[in-house]
Amino acid sequence: MAAVDQAIDSGYAAIARAALPVDTVKLARWLIGRIVVHATADGVLSGRIVETEAYPPGDAAGHAFRGRTPRNSTLFEEPGHAYVYLAYGLSFMLNVSSEPAGVGAGVLIRALEPLEGIAAMRRRRGVQALRDLARGPGRLTAALAIDRSLDGVDLCRPGPLWLAHGPADVPDIGQGPRIGLSWEVERPLRFHVRNNRFVSGPKALNR
DNA sequence: AGTGCGATTGACT
DNA sequence: GTCAATCGCACTA
Secondary structure: OOHHHHHHHOOOOEOOHHHOOOOHHHHHHHHOOOEEEEEEOOEEEEEEEEEEEEEOOOOOOOOOOOOOOOOOHHHHOOOOEEEEEEEOOOEEEEEEEOOOOOOOOEEEEEEEEEEEOHHHHHHHHOOOOHHHOOEOHHHHHHHOOOOHHHOOOEOOOOOOEEEEOOOOOOOOEEEEOOOOOOOOOOOOOEEEEOOOOOOOOOHHHHO
């Protein structure tokens, strides 16, 4: 059975685009607790989103701020597309486009709680500690085998990479300033599951 | 055509 | 706590 079908059978039905809030900040909060699924030739890799950051329209810290270019083009797609780029020459970042077509904005996925394919993630990352597999935006893309070849993929369709609903329980969500920016640092656009050990950043920010 | 740097990570003092 | 690695791409000329 193909990995995609297998993943759907195991409960990873894709989230419909109509279910996504069409607002970057609302989407950033809404994505907490949802699941990222990547069906690879080696099997399904998945994780629950525990940390996000919003990069809304007009945000000077956002990649879309200076207009549409070949690199950031996916940010201007309909909501629910994967914008993947390389940061610092070594880490890929996974974002979800978040505004109507033509408007450039997105949500950065910053941390996942590993769910399926943990052995493969350990192999890919070269670390054993479960907590460190996907705690950080560059780490989670390494763990889930996400790179630029997945830029532009529709996350609202099953395969190869998509979003699925999580468990029914509603996580306790905290909100604070974004991490790693020299601009716009004062706005509370980072969301995280409170006191969750899979969230990145200093402990003081995660309560 | 050349230059500077980033939504980070991992190794090291 | 500090700091180098590493490269695609946007910006300047």
